[in-house]
Amino acid sequence: MPTQRISWLSLLWLSSVFLLLAVTSLPAAPIKVGLVTDVGRVNDRSFNQSAWEGVELAKSNLGLGDRDIKYIETQDAKDYADNLAQFIEAEYQVIVTVGFALGDATVKAAKENPDTLFIGVDQFQGETLPNLAGLIFHEDQSGFLAGVLAAGMTKSGTIAAVLGTDLIPPVVAFNEGYIAGAKSVNPKIKVISTYHPGEISQAFVDPEWGAATAKQAMDQGADVIFGAGGLTGNGALQEVASQKGMYCIGVDADQWFTVPAAHPCLISSAMKLITPAVADLIGQAQAGTFEGGNVFGAAGLAPFHDFDGAVPQPLKNLLKAAKAGLDSGIIKTGYGN
Amino acid sequence: MAQANSNKPNVTQKQFFLGVFLIPFLALLTALAAGAVVMLAFGDDPILAYQGLFQGAFGSGRAWSVTIRKMIPFILTGLSVAVAFKAGLFNIGASGQFVMGSVCSVAIGIHFEGLPMIIHLPLAILSGMLGGMIWGAIPGLLKVTTGAHEVIVTIMMNYLASLFAGWTVYAGGTQGQTPGPLWDRTARAISETPDVFDSAQIPWLFGPPYRVHYGVFLALIAVVVVWWLIYKTTIGFEIRTVGQNPKAARYAGIRVEKTVVLTMGLAGALAGLAGTIEALGLNHKFAPEFGGQVGFDGITVALLGQTHPFGVVIASFLIGALDAGAAKMQFESGVAADIIQVIQALVLAFVAAPLIIKALFRLRSSDDEKHATKLNTSWGGS
Numbered sequence: 001m002p003t004q005r006i007s008w009l010s011l012l013w014l015s016s017v018f019l020l021l022a023v024t025s026l027p028a029a030p031i032k033v034g035l036v037t038d039v040g041r042v043n044d045r046s047f048n049q050s051a052w053e054g055v056e057l058a059k060s061n062l063g064l065g066d067r068d069i070k071y072i073e074t075q076d077a078k079d080y081a082d083n084l085a086q087f088i089e090a091e092y093q094v095i096v097t098v099g100f101a102l103g104d105a106t107v108k109a110a111k112e113n114p115d116t117l118f119i120g121v122d123q124f125q126g127e128t129l130p131n132l133a134g135l136i137f138h139e140d141q142s143g144f145l146a147g148v149l150a151a152g153m154t155k156s157g158t159i160a161a162v163l164g165t166d167l168i169p170p171v172v173a174f175n176e177g178y179i180a181g182a183k184s185v186n187p188k189i190k191v192i193s194t195y196h197p198g199e200i201s202q203a204f205v206d207p208e209w210g211a212a213t214a215k216q217a218m219d220q221g222a223d224v225i226f227g228a229g230g231l232t233g234n235g236a237l238q239e240v241a242s243q244k245g246m247y248c249i250g251v252d253a254d255q256w257f258t259v260p261a262a263h264p265c266l267i268s269s270a271m272k273l274i275t276p277a278v279a280d281l282i283g284q285a286q287a288g289t290f291e292g293g294n295v296f297g298a299a300g301l302a303p304f305h306d307f308d309g310a311v312p313q314p315l316k317n318l319l320k321a322a323k324a325g326l327d328s329g330i331i332k333t334g335y336g337n
Numbered sequence: 338m339a340q341a342n343s344n345k346p347n348v349t350q351k352q353f354f355l356g357v358f359l360i361p362f363l364a365l366l367t368a369l370a371a372g373a374v375v376m377l378a379f380g381d382d383p384i385l386a387y388q389g390l391f392q393g394a395f396g397s398g399r400a401w402s403v404t405i406r407k408m409i410p411f412i413l414t415g416l417s418v419a420v421a422f423k424a425g426l427f428n429i430g431a432s433g434q435f436v437m438g439s440v441c442s443v444a445i446g447i448h449f450e451g452l453p454m455i456i457h458l459p460l461a462i463l464s465g466m467l468g469g470m471i472w473g474a475i476p477g478l479l480k481v482t483t484g485a486h487e488v489i490v491t492i493m494m495n496y497l498a499s500l501f502a503g504w505t506v507y508a509g510g511t512q513g514q515t516p517g518p519l520w521d522r523t524a525r526a527i528s529e530t531p532d533v534f535d536s537a538q539i540p541w542l543f544g545p546p547y548r549v550h551y552g553v554f555l556a557l558i559a560v561v562v563v564w565w566l567i568y569k570t571t572i573g574f575e576i577r578t579v580g581q582n583p584k585a586a587r588y589a590g591i592r593v594e595k596t597v598v599l600t601m602g603l604a605g606a607l608a609g610l611a612g613t614i615e616a617l618g619l620n621h622k623f624a625p626e627f628g629g630q631v632g633f634d635g636i637t638v639a640l641l642g643q644t645h646p647f648g649v650v651i652a653s654f655l656i657g658a659l660d661a662g663a664a665k666m667q668f669e670s671g672v673a674a675d676i677i678q679v680i681q682a683l684v685l686a687f688v689a690a691p692l693i694i695k696a697l698f699r700l701r702s703s704d705d706e707k708h709a710t711k712l713n714t715s716w717g718g719s
Contacts, residue, residue, distance in 0.1 A: 077626040167528040
């Protein structure tokens with residue numbers, strides 16, 4: 001029974017291979033770039049969106065056509081490999097996978113398809129594969145700057161962080177950096193950090209919990225709140241925005257643009273500059289200078305926007321010094337080493 | 338009608354066919370048509386989308402392999418919910434039972450290196466089924482001892498299961514906290530178990546890229562066993578009697594309490610087996626993101642399959658194909674894969690209201706009324 005099935009399937013497989021060969025003997029097209037999201041939408045105002053905007057930026061940089069870039073939104077964590085396979089079968093030259101959770105599937109696909117280039121956003125590479133670049137960020141440094149800012153802006157001496165799950169290392173890094181940064185300004189500062197208690201599938205899509213936790217922190221005296229965790233963090237930002245005299249700090253992207261509802265409180269965001277980094281890597285793929293291994297993207301604070309006047313000049317100088325210190329390695333955040 | 342079929346020999350083959358096979362297909366067709374209207378309203382091309390959907394589900398060997406892989410857990414969680422329905426119980430806890438099955442099977446699979454597969458694999462599978470069974474039996478036990486409604490208790494048990502599972506693999510090291518007992522020490526900050534040993538993995542049928550494993554046969558065996566148990570044994574008769582009328586069952590000398598606990602245990606074991614097969618056959622480990630959503634989908638599958646074991650297979654095939662084709666659909670047409678969830682919800686709506694389907698397609702049968710009320714009696718019966 002199994003052997004019969006195998007021969008039947010292999011016939012099907014062979015015929016589809018021939019079909020593919022017939023298609024690929026057409027003249028060479030410009031590079032095609034595919035993107036597989038983590039569970040969630042491509043317009044999530046967070047990771048998926050920043051990465052996709054990077055692909056779109058690369059499209060205009062390299063003069064690709066609309067049909068040369070495509071994305072698949074993952075519905076279930078078990079489908080990562082199959083969604084990757086869609087692009088591999090369609091002979092895409094560059095495949096971007098978004099998020100830490102796709103790391104395993106991306107490494108496997110990269111090993112099985114040495115001629116395809118992979119960009120793993122937020123995926124640390126334990127071993128270097130020539131065709132897989134893991135785009136990672138020093139979240140702890142970005143969080144450190146947010147902590148310095150928060151400690152400089154608080155009047156009550158209590159600040160808070162509302163976070164996605166501690167099952168995801170980058171979230172922990174943001175928090176540890178945030179605490180270290182705050183303590184570097186004021187060793188006695190009180191930091192109320194709360195991780196979402198649920199499983200990964202809920203931790204980043206629970207704005208109600210984020211709002212309730214932010215409210216709780218404000219009841220306990222916090223007046224600057226760092227919201228780091230997808231929609232959960234956005235819920236916290238919006239809750240803070242509804243209270244007078246409170247500040248909030250966003251995460252990942254410049255949330256001034258992604259969460260307009262947070263304008264009343266959003267002094268800055270602890271950013272990972274995913275968009276330009278993804279576009280750069282795709283550009284390198286086109287130019288043939290692509291290298292595998294870990295690639296560090298820029299991390300830093302977003303502009304203060306409307307709060308530029310509210311942030312005192314000494315604090316701005318302090319932030320500049322902290323950024324320089326982190327970049328040169330003089331300042332350590334204490335995370336991961 | 339499925340259960341009427343076995344009780345009353347005067348119900349014809351035709352009606353059985355109508356209920357178990359035809360209605361799911363018609364419900365799907367109607368839902369697809371409604372989905373096309375939604376796509377048109379958003380300016381998308383439904384023909385392109387459905388071509389992609391079909392290719393993604395059946396267009397190649399790999400597409401078939403995804404459809405079949407998706408079917409496996411749907412069959413088992415669908416059976417889990419269906420079996421509980423038969424006894425008038427609404428098992429919302431398949432999700433938690435699925436997670437417990439995954440954790441308990443992996444706990445055996447990552448230990449006992451060197452055991453031969455013939456011992457290790459069955460041991461891991463039994464452990465997973467046992468984990469699910471206990472998780473299912475507890476709400477049954479609470480129902481008969483305290484009167485706590487199984488819907489509430491199973492929902493709470495889902496949260497308990499997901500938190501417990503998260504704890505077992507909790508990395509914690511980066512914060513100086515105690516890691517979970519099943520955590521992979523080489524995974525650094527990642528919360529997951531190590532891979533289970535080869536001797537506890539359900540082997541691939543064909544091997545990658547076709548990610549189909551022998552678990553598909555376990556699922557089909559479970560279908561036959563459940564069908565036999567429900568329709569051909571005394572226990573099955575008792576389960577169905579309790580579902581139709583618990584008072585009459587008591588008068589007839591059936592121990593309703595025992596039957597309720599037994600049914601919930603059986604339902605839990607089936608959902609646990611689903612989690613076991615996914616863990617040992619597909620993921621080869623447990624991580625929190627392999628959660629129990631498929632347990633909730635089991636409710637859709639059971640209803641679409643008219644709570645009949647064979648109907649569940651048909652329903653799993655249809656729902657699995659929809660899921661399998663979603664990515665290709667988005668790839669080909671740009672239509673958001675979310676539309677698949679809209680279609681699945683519509684399928685459920687049409688099945689829960691079988692009269693709509695019958696009216697739409699002018700199907701007639703002698704006992705329309707009974708068909709329409711059957712699902713109600715089978716979950717609200719107690």
